[in-house]
Amino acid sequence: MGLIKEIFEKMKPTFSKGGKLGMLSSTFEAFESFVFVPDAVAKSKGSHIHDSIDLKRTMSVVIIALMPAMLFGMWNTGYQHFLSVGKDAGFVDMFFYGFLKVLPLIAVSYAVGLAIEFASAQIRGHEVNEGYLVTGMIIPLIMPVDVPLWILALSVIFAVIIGKEIFGGTGMNIWNPALLSRAFVFFAYPSKISGDKIWIAGLENAQNVADGFSGATPLSYAAANEIDKLPDTVDMFLGIIPGCIGETSTLAILLGAAILIFTGIASWKIMLSTVAGALFAGFLANMFGGTPYLEMPAWQHLIMGGFAFGAVFMATDPVTSSQTETGKWIYGFLIGIVAIIIRLFNPGFPEGMMMAILLMNTFAPLIDHCVIQSNVKKRLKRKSIL
Amino acid sequence: MLKVIKLKKGLDIKLKGEPEKIFGAAEKPLKYALKPTDFVGLTPKLVVQEGDKVKVGSPLFLDKNKPEIKFVSPVSGTISSVNRGEKRKLLSVVITSDAVEDYIKHDVGDWEKMTREQIINIILESGTFPFFIQRPYGIIANPNDIPKAVFVSCFDSSPLAVDYDFAMQYDAEYLKKGIKVLSKLTNGNVNLGISKKMLNSKIFNTEFLDEKNLVITAFAGKHPSGNVGVQINCVNPINKGDIVWTIKLQHAVMLGKLFEKGIYDASKVVVLAGSRVERPCYFRLLAGAPVSIFSNQIKKEDEKGNRIISGNVLSGSQISEDGFLGFYDDQICVIPEGNYNELFGWAKPLRMKKFSMSHSYFSWIMPDKKYDLDTNYNGSVRAFVINGQYEKVLPMNIYPVFLLKAILAGDIDKMEQLGIYEVIEEDFALCEFVCTSKIDVQKILRDGIDLMIKEMTS
Numbered sequence: 001m002g003l004i005k006e007i008f009e010k011m012k013p014t015f016s017k018g019g020k021l022g023m024l025s026s027t028f029e030a031f032e033s034f035v036f037v038p039d040a041v042a043k044s045k046g047s048h049i050h051d052s053i054d055l056k057r058t059m060s061v062v063i064i065a066l067m068p069a070m071l072f073g074m075w076n077t078g079y080q081h082f083l084s085v086g087k088d089a090g091f092v093d094m095f096f097y098g099f100l101k102v103l104p105l106i107a108v109s110y111a112v113g114l115a116i117e118f119a120s121a122q123i124r125g126h127e128v129n130e131g132y133l134v135t136g137m138i139i140p141l142i143m144p145v146d147v148p149l150w151i152l153a154l155s156v157i158f159a160v161i162i163g164k165e166i167f168g169g170t171g172m173n174i175w176n177p178a179l180l181s182r183a184f185v186f187f188a189y190p191s192k193i194s195g196d197k198i199w200i201a202g203l204e205n206a207q208n209v210a211d212g213f214s215g216a217t218p219l220s221y222a223a224a225n226e227i228d229k230l231p232d233t234v235d236m237f238l239g240i241i242p243g244c245i246g247e248t249s250t251l252a253i254l255l256g257a258a259i260l261i262f263t264g265i266a267s268w269k270i271m272l273s274t275v276a277g278a279l280f281a282g283f284l285a286n287m288f289g290g291t292p293y294l295e296m297p298a299w300q301h302l303i304m305g306g307f308a309f310g311a312v313f314m315a316t317d318p319v320t321s322s323q324t325e326t327g328k329w330i331y332g333f334l335i336g337i338v339a340i341i342i343r344l345f346n347p348g349f350p351e352g353m354m355m356a357i358l359l360m361n362t363f364a365p366l367i368d369h370c371v372i373q374s375n376v377k378k379r380l381k382r383k384s385i386l
Numbered sequence: 387m388l389k390v391i392k393l394k395k396g397l398d399i400k401l402k403g404e405p406e407k408i409f410g411a412a413e414k415p416l417k418y419a420l421k422p423t424d425f426v427g428l429t430p431k432l433v434v435q436e437g438d439k440v441k442v443g444s445p446l447f448l449d450k451n452k453p454e455i456k457f458v459s460p461v462s463g464t465i466s467s468v469n470r471g472e473k474r475k476l477l478s479v480v481i482t483s484d485a486v487e488d489y490i491k492h493d494v495g496d497w498e499k500m501t502r503e504q505i506i507n508i509i510l511e512s513g514t515f516p517f518f519i520q521r522p523y524g525i526i527a528n529p530n531d532i533p534k535a536v537f538v539s540c541f542d543s544s545p546l547a548v549d550y551d552f553a554m555q556y557d558a559e560y561l562k563k564g565i566k567v568l569s570k571l572t573n574g575n576v577n578l579g580i581s582k583k584m585l586n587s588k589i590f591n592t593e594f595l596d597e598k599n600l601v602i603t604a605f606a607g608k609h610p611s612g613n614v615g616v617q618i619n620c621v622n623p624i625n626k627g628d629i630v631w632t633i634k635l636q637h638a639v640m641l642g643k644l645f646e647k648g649i650y651d652a653s654k655v656v657v658l659a660g661s662r663v664e665r666p667c668y669f670r671l672l673a674g675a676p677v678s679i680f681s682n683q684i685k686k687e688d689e690k691g692n693r694i695i696s697g698n699v700l701s702g703s704q705i706s707e708d709g710f711l712g713f714y715d716d717q718i719c720v721i722p723e724g725n726y727n728e729l730f731g732w733a734k735p736l737r738m739k740k741f742s743m744s745h746s747y748f749s750w751i752m753p754d755k756k757y758d759l760d761t762n763y764n765g766s767v768r769a770f771v772i773n774g775q776y777e778k779v780l781p782m783n784i785y786p787v788f789l790l791k792a793i794l795a796g797d798i799d800k801m802e803q804l805g806i807y808e809v810i811e812e813d814f815a816l817c818e819f820v821c822t823s824k825i826d827v828q829k830i831l832r833d834g835i836d837l838m839i840k841e842m843t844s
């Protein structure tokens with residue numbers, strides 16, 4: 001500890017304001033506070049003690065919660081690939097194949113995003129915020145594995161600059177940056193994120209596709225009303241299906257959800273009400289029926305596509321979700337409903353979760369406003385005891 | 387049967403160095419001080435100078451805007467120094483005490499037959515009026531107001547606090563008298579808040595403190611259930627235009643002594659507590675006593691040093707080793723400073739020596755463990771990111787983050803709508819403790835209240 005401390009102390013003057021590399025002071029500070037908890041002490045008036053939690057801890061818990069989905073995504077990438085070419089492969093081969101496919105995506109996402117974060121922190125003279133540590137991990141997990149790295153980089157740039165930094169950085173943004181990056185790819189490069197061929201590594205340009213292999217996701221079968229072609233429920237729950245890297249396994253996502261709920265980092269109210277909203281919309285569709293997709297059991301929506309991932313990791317983003325406890329119930333419920341409505345009635349886009357969350361991100365301040373107004377009215381109506 | 391209000395929200399932080407229930411003997415201090423900085427928003431007007439002789443109850447300074455409010459000496463002696471800070475701001479008036487106290491006598495006569503106005507005049511004249519803090523704003527009350535109610539919290543739920551059921555055992559009669567005085571000051575009720583543990587108390591019950599407009603309410607729950615602001619919010623909330631007076635329990639006792647003996651007797655029970663105290667226990671001191679009398683009680687373990695706090699660890703003020711006990715405080719806490727760098731602190735899986743309300747650390751495994759917390763922030767300051775955190779420790783129907791944001795935006799209407807009249811710093815102290823983003827919540831709130839006062843008076 002002494003040695004590392006000494007190194008930092010030696011470098012400090014160079015990186016401080018007025019030093020040779022003063023323009024990198026935010027970057028230096030970020031690394032220093034990464035290695036050492038700052039020695040700042042409480043002011044002379046106010047709370048003299050503080051809880052040991054900080055934003056770094058919070059964000060690292062979310063990253064830990066993302067691990068099961070990421071690791072499963074790596075394995076599934078390999079599994080789906082070997083399945084598509086009709087080859088047998090062992091567990092290690094599958095995982096390693098996926099690992100090599102996914103790692104560059106994660107690396108590019110972090111490199112580009114963090115570079116922008118560091119630069120904008122420096123321009124503003126702020127400290128670097130930890131928010132991107134989570135966003136940077138989520139972005140690759142909600143992309144198809146074959147998305148070109150330059151498109152990924154562009155989408156990250158869009159999400160971080162337009163989605164976050166122009167509002168003032170972490171804590172100030174209106175929309176979930178990770179979803180914005182996905183929306184960017186969806187609208188700017190639709191062919192890279194829709195269709196049946198892009199979900200499996202190497203399938204688009206493959207010569208040697210196994211007979212009868214389609215590569216379509218459960219959602220695209222469902223959207224085509226080919227409910228009978230849906231994979232088995234257990235496969236869908238475990239995630240042995242094509243889809244974005246991290247979104248396929250409901251089981252892995254539930255593990256993450258358990259971590260988030262137990263640590264209290266993410267709101268269980270939002271998760272629960274999102275599920276409730278989806279079931280509600282699904283049951284309504286079941287009641288009216290008409291097409292096989294409308295009649296598909298409502299609960300199946302929960303294990304298809306990005307529903308679970310969105311409900312657990314993105315609807316619960318503390319910055320862009322509703323901030324009031326009552327608001328959270330409404331916000332989550334509406335996300336669930338809207339997601340299922342888009343799935344069922346929008347022919348152009350089989351997955352509704354992304355749009356639903358972005359839409360409700362937009363409305364979250366309005367929901368909060370209504371909740372707050374009712375609190376204000378209650379306060380005005382209160383009677384005084386004399 | 388008393389009404390018991392259950393508060394689900396809140397947090398008890400268990401610290402090492404809880405005071406033992408015995409009275410320690412402290413040496414008699416030579417010097418005492420009265421600090422204008424203890425009184426929120428006060429512009430003092432000094433009326434003594436160095437070398438002046440004063441008695442117990444002689445005014446040292448007045449409120450410049452309301453000169454009838456006097457701030458008086460707790461001891462008799464000689465003014466030894468008048469300390470000023472930047473821009474000649476008056477920081478403290480220090481008195482070297484005589485061996486024998488010489489009191490100013492006030493004629494309280496047959497006070498029970500006096501009018502409210504006469505009683506207020508005695509209180510003003512004796513220098514005990516600053517005991518009364520008004521809500522909204524948490525400032526010294528205005529003698530011309532008639533409050534809709536008077537509130538006294540009879541327990542302190544903050545860490546390392548005084549147990550009044552123990553501390554008040556010798557002062558019960560004075561308390562009774564003090565409550566009687568309070569009952570004359572309002573047209574409404576005198577409200578006492580007791581903890582559920584005190585339901586069988588011999589002192590805090592309606593038979594003993596027999597008064598017509600006395601209401602006792604019991605509260606069950608964690609800190610801040612003992613905060614008078616929380617109790618007001620539960621029992622008789624402050625609406626726009628309402629004025630409520632609050633008074634500390636020990637000040638109510640002093641008021642009782644004033645109307646019993648005709649003198650300002652500033653003695654009170656004080657705890658010396660915290661992990662850096664050799665033997666934490668109770669003491670009987672005069673208001674404004676110096677902490678230097680405890681210098682042999684304070685552990686000097688390492689070069690990090692200690693922080694001495696007048697008041698509780700969540701909302702008190704730091705004082706130096708030769709500092710003095712604050713006017714409203716009955717707690718002196720000594721905890722280690724946190725001026726060190728912890729290697730990868732945030733990444734340590736356990737970090738057993740630190741406490742967190744969140745389950746991202748493991749302090750929840752041992753709910754009864756006592757911690758030796760220091761003053762380190764445990765992180766860097768960030769914007770508001772996490773939501774729903776403050777609400778868990780604030781048992782009031784208030785949206786703290788929205789209120790704070792309204793303050794930061796300087797939006798007076800919003801601040802009013804969101805309940806700024808009902809809160810002062812101590813009510814938000816736990817919000818500051820649990821904050822992931824390490825935001826100085828109490829400072830923001832005080833700035834908001836100051837802005838509010840400025841707007842309402844201009």
